[in-house]
Amino acid sequence: MITIKDLAKATGLSVTTVSRALNGYSDVNEDTRKKIKKAAEELNYRPSAAARSLVMKKSRTIGVIISDINREGIKDALAYEILCGINDRSTMLDYDILLFSTSSKKQQKKSYSDLCKERGVDGAVIFGLRVNDPYLEEIICKADFPCVLIDIPVESKNAGHVTTDNVYGAMLAVNHLLKLGHRKIAMINGHNEAAVSIKRLEGYKQALEQAGIPFDTDLVFDGGFSEEGGCEAMYRILLNHPDVTAVFSASDLMVLGALRAMEKLNRRVPQTLSIVGYDDIPVAAYCSPKLTTVRQDKYEMGYRSAQLVIDMIENRQVDRRIILQNELIIRESTKAIP
Amino acid sequence: MITIKDLAKATGLSVTTVSRALNGYSDVNEDTRKKIKKAAEELNYRPSAAARSLVMKKSRTIGVIISDINREGIKDALAYEILCGINDRSTMLDYDILLFSTSSKKQQKKSYSDLCKERGVDGAVIFGLRVNDPYLEEIICKADFPCVLIDIPVESKNAGHVTTDNVYGAMLAVNHLLKLGHRKIAMINGHNEAAVSIKRLEGYKQALEQAGIPFDTDLVFDGGFSEEGGCEAMYRILLNHPDVTAVFSASDLMVLGALRAMEKLNRRVPQTLSIVGYDDIPVAAYCSPKLTTVRQDKYEMGYRSAQLVIDMIENRQVDRRIILQNELIIRESTKAIP
């Protein structure tokens, strides 16, 4: 391995000068710099990030913590799109990404923040945490490096967040259904450990109440954000509330499950029931019927998270609360009441 | 930041002893070890990975190089599934992942191997490289750390690979079509800078020839692995070869494009044309018609890659050539000739 010392020997200069030349300091003669650069080139020198970060206490690395990167996440690929956004922006800003994630199954020995601390990341972006996750508190209180949380609206000394306007997004969905003449609208929600579920429920409620329709708890079902859960929720809706004409689901994945339930019971969407989902996952544009849904720009969420965490790392004063807008995409799974 | 030195001071021992106690050396009195561990706990000590890897010359980090992690890859999510597999296995084996990737647009300043060298990764797994990528050669020859290539069958001093049997996979697809009575079978291929394209073409040829059907170059179209390309290829097939009754596509994504072309021209799948794809992407099971396709276990590819690269890092003698089997999934896009 070629070190700065080798370059010093090769050029007959000191390590100090070599270091300064390579790092663009102005107090080194241009001829000297050229000589050093040439030697570095010839010897194919690469600075050791470990050594550098040891002394600088900066690693130019951001930790990306995604709980549950796993096979189940493949269908909706939310985490992936976010990751793409993070990756693009941090590469641009010359930061590297250290990926942490844990199969929920085996409990991890180390906490995320320990991992981050050991690896000396300069900051972290975190996705997929439940609001009651023990690490969340730890992050908010203890973390001594910037953290940005995706879809968990907390703020603290070292934490910021980026999310979308989930209340508004849900209202978009429900208002659409309302405009189509639906009055009896059920909701398939995720689970109440997810910040977004709480918000989307709120939006659902608000839209209903604005239309003068009383909110009815019995019409809200938890689908756990899974396809299976969506399927079961749909069965229950069909069984217990045959007068429901439309469903708002907190995720497209659950709609996929709901669609399966409908098919099993030989009921057609949107002819007998309108459904609007959330997320606009890739499948939404291809399944049958194509899903009317609330699109979140997950890539943008990742992109902005990276920007925010790096802003915080580099001590720029910026707004630590980023809220993106959602958009209603109307396709085939909704239809006006006859 | 709490260092080993602080622990030494706190316990009245030397840094040497502290280091050894924490690293489980046997030549430390158990009482001493306990005292040290207690102090470490209380002070919330975390070892610095940078310092450690500086002296050990091991980082317990593997670089994952995925060319083109970007929005276009979201639909098929191949890279994501692979990443999941890599992540799961390396987390298990206590390695961290450093993610490298580049938007193809802006040429990068540093090559992958430079990145790896700087960050001192112990090994790397690489996906998405074209066979003529300049970095490929660099990796094969220059890399002084283990590399595992996904879907590029090369082997060298420091390189291994994992791929699937693409010749066989293609034969599976074409034989299925043959069995359904199709004789005039076109192929939509990716591009010939992809190792898998070359192999799948070979499988297509072989299956045809085994059935006594002469191979016809005119029936092979490049779709560039994109939806758009698949669409255009389909138009060309329909226009120039109206007697084609079946198509084998080297990716599901291109089938999605082909399906769009069919719809535009008001031709139905599988009634007027059978199509079999490759990959079994998530959309394949939901689109209409559901796709008959050759499934690759991408997660497994990632998982095995991680295992292999770590085996190589830890100097275990293992087979550096891993070839997984593909599986034909029969759904609705293929049908026997009347």
Added chain:
DNA sequence: ATTTTTATTGCAAGCGCTATCAGTATGATT
């Protein structure tokens, strides 16, 4: 000619850790 400034370079310390070697005390062996 002398002092001051400016430009350029090197010495040396130290980041947090591991590892080599030596040292001390204790008990076992002759």
Added chain:
DNA sequence: AATCATACTGATAGCGCTTGCAATAAAAAT
């Protein structure tokens, strides 16, 4: 009593890098 093995602990030297400070020489100012 002298020797040796055993169990533990510490001093110290780096790993490759940055940086504060000192040193030197040349140029500018007095």
